Amino acid sequence: MGISERKERQRAELREQILRVARDMVVKEGFSALSMRKLAEAVEYAPATLYLHFENREAIARELCVRGFGELLAALEPGAKVTEPLERLSVMGAAYVKFGLEHPETYRLIFMEDPRLSTELFQGGSDGAGPRSFGLLARVFEDLRSAGRIADTADPGRLAETVWAGLHGIVSLKLTCAAFQTSAEKLRETLTETLVHGLPGLKPAR
Amino acid sequence: MGISERKERQRAELREQILRVARDMVVKEGFSALSMRKLAEAVEYAPATLYLHFENREAIARELCVRGFGELLAALEPGAKVTEPLERLSVMGAAYVKFGLEHPETYRLIFMEDPRLSTELFQGGSDGAGPRSFGLLARVFEDLRSAGRIADTADPGRLAETVWAGLHGIVSLKLTCAAFQTSAEKLRETLTETLVHGLPGLKPAR
DNA sequence: ACCAGTAAATGAACGGTGTTTACAGAACGG
DNA sequence: CCGTTCTGTAAACACCGTTCATTTACTGGT
Numbered sequence: 106m107g108i109s110e111r112k113e114r115q116r117a118e119l120r121e122q123i124l125r126v127a128r129d130m131v132v133k134e135g136f137s138a139l140s141m142r143k144l145a146e147a148v149e150y151a152p153a154t155l156y157l158h159f160e161n162r163e164a165i166a167r168e169l170c171v172r173g174f175g176e177l178l179a180a181l182e183p184g185a186k187v188t189e190p191l192e193r194l195s196v197m198g199a200a201y202v203k204f205g206l207e208h209p210e211t212y213r214l215i216f217m218e219d220p221r222l223s224t225e226l227f228q229g230g231s232d233g234a235g236p237r238s239f240g241l242l243a244r245v246f247e248d249l250r251s252a253g254r255i256a257d258t259a260d261p262g263r264l265a266e267t268v269w270a271g272l273h274g275i276v277s278l279k280l281t282c283a284a285f286q287t288s289a290e291k292l293r294e295t296l297t298e299t300l301v302h303g304l305p306g307l308k309p310a311r
Numbered sequence: 312m313g314i315s316e317r318k319e320r321q322r323a324e325l326r327e328q329i330l331r332v333a334r335d336m337v338v339k340e341g342f343s344a345l346s347m348r349k350l351a352e353a354v355e356y357a358p359a360t361l362y363l364h365f366e367n368r369e370a371i372a373r374e375l376c377v378r379g380f381g382e383l384l385a386a387l388e389p390g391a392k393v394t395e396p397l398e399r400l401s402v403m404g405a406a407y408v409k410f411g412l413e414h415p416e417t418y419r420l421i422f423m424e425d426p427r428l429s430t431e432l433f434q435g436g437s438d439g440a441g442p443r444s445f446g447l448l449a450r451v452f453e454d455l456r457s458a459g460r461i462a463d464t465a466d467p468g469r470l471a472e473t474v475w476a477g478l479h480g481i482v483s484l485k486l487t488c489a490a491f492q493t494s495a496e497k498l499r500e501t502l503t504e505t506l507v508h509g510l511p512g513l514k515p516a517r
Numbered sequence: 518a519c520c521a522g523t524a525a526a527t528g529a530a531c532g533g534t535g536t537t538t539a540c541a542g543a544a545c546g547g
Numbered sequence: 548c549c550g551t552t553c554t555g556t557a558a559a560c561a562c563c564g565t566t567c568a569t570t571t572a573c574t575g576g577t
Binding site (some may be wrong): 262 | 340423
């Protein structure tokens with residue numbers, strides 16, 4: 106009875122091929138250039154065939170989102186192993202920014218296009234790539250707190266969200282407003298450094 | 312010879328009406344819902360007529376961008392009058408975030424769509440809304456430095472870019488990833504507070 | 518070996534999109 | 548009054564995502 110298995114395999118294979126080609130199109134020319142007709146042409150099937158494997162264009166984009174986020178998570182994981190929390194913050198932040206700049210269209214797809222594309226990434230208890238990667242960042246501050254190195258009143262979750270927002274701001278501004286002069290890496294450095302130590306040499310008003 | 316002036320006036324009026332209706336469409340349903348045909352229908356002209364007033368759809372979007380940024384600048388200006396620099400940072404930051412959340416589609420158009428839409432905003436010496444509003448933020452740190460309240464070595468421009476990126480990160484994440492739990496205003500507060508004073512009660516590793 | 522039934526694939530259509538162009542009409546200056 | 552200039556448009560072009568009736572291919576059962 107290996108025959109239906111082969112069919113299942115072929116089905117999965119085509120699905121995979123569609124996603125591969127779709128990914129290429131997005132990476133090369135952005136999400137808006139992902140056309141169902143061109144995609145069908147590229148995989149050498151009729152447009153209607155795509156709808157046997159995906160509900161619609163958005164479903165393809167969602168799948169690309171999930172996989173893209175998986176890559177982002179993978180890019181963050183090495184840095185998460187650094188022991189010293191503040192150094193870890195630095196390394197992971199740099200990895201995040203690097204990923205965003207090296208995969209601009211993937212990053213756009215996940216974080217800058219339609220909210221519907223990314224919602225599923227960020228729900229579901231603590232499994233799911235979204236909460237997982239967020240957890241990696243939050244642990245920096247949990248570790249600092251449990252080591253008594255920051256105030257007990259500090260909220261690790263909120264600090265992590267703040268850092269994430271800052272990193273995202275750097276990447277996404279670089280991707281849309283070429284105007285910013287400072288390099289992304291220097292901005293990232295200033296961000297983490299200043300978030301940790303405050304403004305250099307700050308004195309109160311007198 | 313008031314006749315050609317009247318024509319000129321009528322021409323400008325139609326142009327303005329097109330922009331008004333286009334703005335409404337964008338504000339209500341987002342940039343992607345801005346259709347030349349629907350726009351033509353709404354102003355009761357044939358689609359081709361729109362091309363007598365704008366080069367193409369993108370040109371309309373660019374104009375909306377410029378005006379939207381003008382509104383943002385106007386929203387920032389009151390806060391820029393606050394004397395105490397750190398309080399000014401707080402007030403302006405809050406105004407920025409408020410603007411982004413209250414005009415999501417305008418904000419998206421300026422900062423999260425095609426880079427081509429916003430490029431012109433950020434060039435041209437120190438005139439232009441882009442550099443002007445950036446200057447407002449940079450002055451916070453210039454003032455701090457010239458008052459001897461932060462280190463001479465601190466770079467006001469870089470600090471301003473960092474803050475801007477952080478604020479933008481907060482707004483744009485709120486607009487695309489509903490996932491984030493903390494409210495935008497609390498994130499903004501944490502961002503500025505922490506950027507100024509560093510992590511609360513930080514002690515070095517021992 | 519044939520037949521029924523199922524799954525895969527498609528051609529053609531529907532209703533949209535931005536944009537161009539050839540043409541019509543009105544209004545104006547001389 | 549005529550010729551030019553400006554305004555406006557219908558029609559077409561080349562796309563787009565999606566649906567559906569129909570055909571094709573194949574497989575399990577007789």
